[in-house]
Amino acid sequence: MREEVQRISKLVADGKLSPEDAAALIDAFYESDRYDENEAKSAEPPPPPPPPSEPEGKKPNSKDPFRTIIESIEKMTKEGIESVDWGEVSKQAKQSAKKGFEQLKTGLEEISKGKVNIGWLLTHEERDITLPLTVPVGKTLKIDNAVGDIKVVGGFEVGSVTAHVTFRGATIEEARAKADTFTLVIEESDHIVEIRQPDVNGISVDLEIQLPGHANVDIKADSGDIQVVDTKGGCRLDGRSGNITLRGLDGIVEVSTSSGNISIEDSAGASVTMENKSGNIRAVRTKGNLKARTASGDITVTSSSGKVVSIETVSGNVTVDLEEAISGTLNVRTVNGNAMIGVPDGNDCRVSLSTLRGNVHSSIALEDEARAESRVTGKLGAGAGTLDVSAVTGNITLELRDSIGA
Numbered sequence: 001m002r003e004e005v006q007r008i009s010k011l012v013a014d015g016k017l018s019p020e021d022a023a024a025l026i027d028a029f030y031e032s033d034r035y036d037e038n039e040a041k042s043a044e045p046p047p048p049p050p051p052p053s054e055p056e057g058k059k060p061n062s063k064d065p066f067r068t069i070i071e072s073i074e075k076m077t078k079e080g081i082e083s084v085d086w087g088e089v090s091k092q093a094k095q096s097a098k099k100g101f102e103q104l105k106t107g108l109e110e111i112s113k114g115k116v117n118i119g120w121l122l123t124h125e126e127r128d129i130t131l132p133l134t135v136p137v138g139k140t141l142k143i144d145n146a147v148g149d150i151k152v153v154g155g156f157e158v159g160s161v162t163a164h165v166t167f168r169g170a171t172i173e174e175a176r177a178k179a180d181t182f183t184l185v186i187e188e189s190d191h192i193v194e195i196r197q198p199d200v201n202g203i204s205v206d207l208e209i210q211l212p213g214h215a216n217v218d219i220k221a222d223s224g225d226i227q228v229v230d231t232k233g234g235c236r237l238d239g240r241s242g243n244i245t246l247r248g249l250d251g252i253v254e255v256s257t258s259s260g261n262i263s264i265e266d267s268a269g270a271s272v273t274m275e276n277k278s279g280n281i282r283a284v285r286t287k288g289n290l291k292a293r294t295a296s297g298d299i300t301v302t303s304s305s306g307k308v309v310s311i312e313t314v315s316g317n318v319t320v321d322l323e324e325a326i327s328g329t330l331n332v333r334t335v336n337g338n339a340m341i342g343v344p345d346g347n348d349c350r351v352s353l354s355t356l357r358g359n360v361h362s363s364i365a366l367e368d369e370a371r372a373e374s375r376v377t378g379k380l381g382a383g384a385g386t387l388d389v390s391a392v393t394g395n396i397t398l399e400l401r402d403s404i405g406a
Contacts, residue, residue: 125167125175129184133159133212135193140216144196147204149224152217154231154248159212161186161195168202178203192218216251225260234269243279261297271306280316298337313337317394321401326380332389339389342401348381353398355391362398 135141143150163184169175178200187194197205206224211217214232225242228235234251237244244255246264253272255262262274263282271289274281280297283290286304290311298316301309307328311318317337320330325346332339338358353360354375366378376398380387389396 123169123172123175125169125172125179127165127167127179127182129163129165129182131161131163131184131186133161133186133193133195133209135159135212135215136188137213137215139188140192140218141209141211142192142194142218143207143209144194144220145205145207145224146197146222147224148206148221149226149242150207150209150219150221151227151229152209152211152219152231153227153229154211154214154233156210156212158210160210162208163197164206164208166204175202323401326387327385329386330388331386333391334394335392336394337391338394339391339396341387341389341396341398343387343398344401346381347385347387348383349385349387350377350379350383351387351398352377353389353396355394355396357393358391358395360396364398364400 141152143152161184165179165182167175167178167182169178182200182203183198185196185198195207195209197203211231216233216235217228217231218236219226219228220238221242222240223242225244226237226239227245228249230248232248232250235246235249235253235255237255237257239257239260241259242257243261244257244263246253246255247266249264249267249269251269253264253267253269255274257276257279259278260276261279261282262276264272264274264286265284267286267288269288272283272286273291274283275293276297277294278296279294281292281294281299283292283301283304285302286306288306289308290301290304290306292299292301293312294316295314296316297313299311299313299318301311301320303321303323305322305324309320309322309329310331311320312333314335315337316334318332318334318339320332320340321342322330323344325344325348327348332341351366353362356374358374360374360376362376364380366376366380369376369378389398
């Protein structure tokens with residue numbers, strides 16, 4: 001997904017753009033893909049005439065048309081401009097998409113003919129750096145790593161940080177010069193121990209951290225996979241792109257990322273919050289309140305429990321398997337996808353299952369039950385808690401957990 005599409009999604013999440021307008025714009029940005037397919041089906045066109053020469057001192061406008069449109073949209077929403085003709089904006093976006101495809105195709109042809117130097121992509125130097133790590137009791141380990149994978153494993157008697165660093169440059173000499181001056185930064189303050197890389201262009205850093213004992217972890221990353229294992233504390237994670245795997249945490253967990261799968265296992269903290277724009281979310285053997293939200297992806301909750309469980313996906317299926325009977329709140333929302341809910345016996349909650357386009361099935365007998373083709377309501381026990389599952393397009397199933405898959 002283009003960065004521009006992610007920025008459109010953020011405008012929707014911030015309430016500055018409606019889902020309908022966003023859908024039209026996203027479709028416009030993917031016009032280049034459809035244009036590509038149409039071109040492939042047709043005969044190869046004759047080569048385009050050479051571009052006219054530019055007057056001396058004047059440079060062609062090479063700004064990305066996609067980025068220009070998004071920047072304009074963001075400016076309009078920031079300034080509170082209303083009555084925007086999004087249909088006309090989408091039309092312009094489609095025209096720019098076609099131009100963008102032509103520019104991209106021309107650029108690739110120039111690279112293939114050796115007219116463009118891409119040596120900086122291939123010229124690199126690698127170094128491994130290992131430093132001791134101490135995190136005093138009560139302090140948080142903070143990691144700031146722009147590009148690269150991160151792995152943190154707790155429970156070691158002696159802590160360490162190993163950084164595998166790749167330095168890129170236009171020449172091997174430039175790459176080696178960056179490597180010779182690089183130093184991984186470890187700083188300690190009143191409440192945190194921070195690991196970060198200096199502000200140097202053209203580097204990626206894979207971090208492998210052996211945490212002495214256990215501690216809370218705070219991670220900020222732009223690109224790369226992240227693992228946090230057996231730290232027995234809380235975890236706050238802010239990422240943009242990459243898969244996230246968490247296991248063996250006992251504190252509060254907060255995960256926010258734009259693109260990538262999120263998986264958490266064996267968490268016993270008071271709460272777990274996970275949110276992404278694109279990717280699947282998976283929770284296994286978690287205890288405590290659980291909130292999971294994704295714009296595009298499946299959400300699966302297995303052998304878990306919590307007083308409050310809230311699940312939401314725009315496009316994707318939801319599967320929930322709870323170990324403890326419901327006496328609090330289970331709330332599941334999906335716009336386009338099926339929902340399968342498995343609960344143990346002994347629940348105490350009001351039940352509402354509904355879908356606009358789909359079927360509803362409940363094999364559990366409800367008191368005060370009312371059934372229709374797309375809606376089932378009633379209660380279990382005295383009805384103290386709430387079990388509320390709804391979909392726009394998709395089927396909903398409620399069963400005793402032992403019968404799922406039987």
